[in-house]
Amino acid sequence: MALTGRSALLAAIGSLPVGVFAPGWTGMLAVNAPLALAILCDYACAAPVRKLQFTRSGDTSVRLGDAATVSLTVTNPSNRRLRAQLRDAWPPSSWSSEAEQAASRHPLTVPAGERSRLTTPLRPTRRGDRQADRVTVRSYGPLGLAARQGSHQVPWSVRVLPPFTSRKHLPSRLARLRELDGRTSVLTRGEGTEFDSLREYVPGDDTRSIDWRATARNNNVAVRTWRPERDRHVLIVLDTGRTAAGRVGDVPRLDAAMDAGLLLAALASRAGDRVDLLAYDRRVRARVQGRAAGELLPALVNAMAPLEASLIETDARGLSAAALTHAPRRSLIVLLTSLDTAAVEEGLLPVLPQLTQRHTVLVAAVADPYIKHMAAARGDVEAVYASAAAAQTQEQRRRTADKLRRHGVTVVDATPDELAPALADAYLDLKAAGRL
Numbered sequence: 001m002a003l004t005g006r007s008a009l010l011a012a013i014g015s016l017p018v019g020v021f022a023p024g025w026t027g028m029l030a031v032n033a034p035l036a037l038a039i040l041c042d043y044a045c046a047a048p049v050r051k052l053q054f055t056r057s058g059d060t061s062v063r064l065g066d067a068a069t070v071s072l073t074v075t076n077p078s079n080r081r082l083r084a085q086l087r088d089a090w091p092p093s094s095w096s097s098e099a100e101q102a103a104s105r106h107p108l109t110v111p112a113g114e115r116s117r118l119t120t121p122l123r124p125t126r127r128g129d130r131q132a133d134r135v136t137v138r139s140y141g142p143l144g145l146a147a148r149q150g151s152h153q154v155p156w157s158v159r160v161l162p163p164f165t166s167r168k169h170l171p172s173r174l175a176r177l178r179e180l181d182g183r184t185s186v187l188t189r190g191e192g193t194e195f196d197s198l199r200e201y202v203p204g205d206d207t208r209s210i211d212w213r214a215t216a217r218n219n220n221v222a223v224r225t226w227r228p229e230r231d232r233h234v235l236i237v238l239d240t241g242r243t244a245a246g247r248v249g250d251v252p253r254l255d256a257a258m259d260a261g262l263l264l265a266a267l268a269s270r271a272g273d274r275v276d277l278l279a280y281d282r283r284v285r286a287r288v289q290g291r292a293a294g295e296l297l298p299a300l301v302n303a304m305a306p307l308e309a310s311l312i313e314t315d316a317r318g319l320s321a322a323a324l325t326h327a328p329r330r331s332l333i334v335l336l337t338s339l340d341t342a343a344v345e346e347g348l349l350p351v352l353p354q355l356t357q358r359h360t361v362l363v364a365a366v367a368d369p370y371i372k373h374m375a376a377a378r379g380d381v382e383a384v385y386a387s388a389a390a391a392q393t394q395e396q397r398r399r400t401a402d403k404l405r406r407h408g409v410t411v412v413d414a415t416p417d418e419l420a421p422a423l424a425d426a427y428l429d430l431k432a433a434g435r436l
Contacts, residue, residue, distance in 0.1 A: 081112055091133070094125075339367075361409045
């Protein structure tokens with residue numbers, strides 16, 4: 001039983017004249033006994049909570065930052081009218097902290113033998129699966145003096161998917177891809193290995209592409225153009241170790257890497273390449289393999305949604321072995337990891353020859369824009385020390401990237417906002433150069 005504020009107010013109002021005019025147990029009993037009897041009667045008349053029946057429906061997935069709705073249908077099988085307050089509990093990250101109370105609490109009235117539907121709006125603030133918690137109902141009697149309270153488990157899950165904010169860069173990269181693919185009229189064509197067409201020579205063309213037979217027939221210098229390679233294999237490897245857990249601004253490094261991976265996957269699948277995903281730290285955390293172009297992006301965002309960085313050092317040898325297992329033929333292996341000097345020198349560099357021996361390797365890392373801001377700081381002693389520290393950090397990253405490049409690795413080091421388009425450009429450059 002739960003007493004309401006109305007009961008307390010009536011008890012206070014009744015006790016006040018007793019205390020003034022007839023203080024004593026007799027007076028108190030004379031006022032509170034009828035009130036207690038009214039409370040018991042009100043409690044008995046409240047609709048029972050245990051008999052209520054609940055069913056859920058609504059969204060099962062939503063992109064991070066978008067809104068989702070989950071409906072809760074409440075059936076009242078008793079012969080009493082239900083007047084209640086209902087709390088539909090979800091994890092705290094299902095809303096902003098200011099919106100939680102208004103979104104999860106609902107006034108509820110259901111006549112006997114009927115049902116009612118409530119809608120709970122969600123706007124998750126983190127990726128992953130959000131599991132519904134208990135539904136708590138406080139059923140009031142007709143006088144509003146007492147209430148029955150109970151909880152029910154009504155399971156439901158909403159998967160919060162990566163937002164894919166870099167989607168805005170896809171049209172411009174597809175336009176460049178069409179230029180490489182020869183679908184638009186440009187002077188440069190792809191430099192792949194599949195013959196595309198003949199066209200007239202323009203200054204700057206590689207003289208090795210001149211077709212002398214066609215030149216003799218047409219009395220004009222004709223050059224061969226080549227269609228960029230298709231049906232190449234691209235393996236995106238997400239490093240989910242401790243270095244992915246750091247936040248750059250408000251975004252975890254892992255989320256920025258996912259966003260870049262999604263843009264690359266969308267671009268590569270439109271280019272006719274096959275794209276697989278592997279997430280690894282000391283074990284395979286997620287994989288997507290062998291999906292058709294139309295199924296690829298839904299499969300990727302679904303696999304990425306529950307991923308969280310682990311606070312452990314990535315096993316570089318295990319990562320290399322897993323990548324080689326998933327890429328048995330020549331592939332482009334895109335490793336989204338960090339450029340931390342210790343992690344690269346002690347972990348990645350020793351195993352890099354195994355990867356570069358057969359595959360083209362591209363390493364992409366998230367840079368912290370605050371380091372650049374610190375490097376430009378001046379004005380006082382503290383700012384100068386901070387600038388020196390930032391310059392040292394930048395130099396370490398440059399040296400680490402140079403070590404990777406000496407092994408034939410293409411390196412992309414960019415801030416979270418710039419990483420996705422920079423990675424897409426690096427892929428297009430490799431494709432234009434026929435290195436896939």
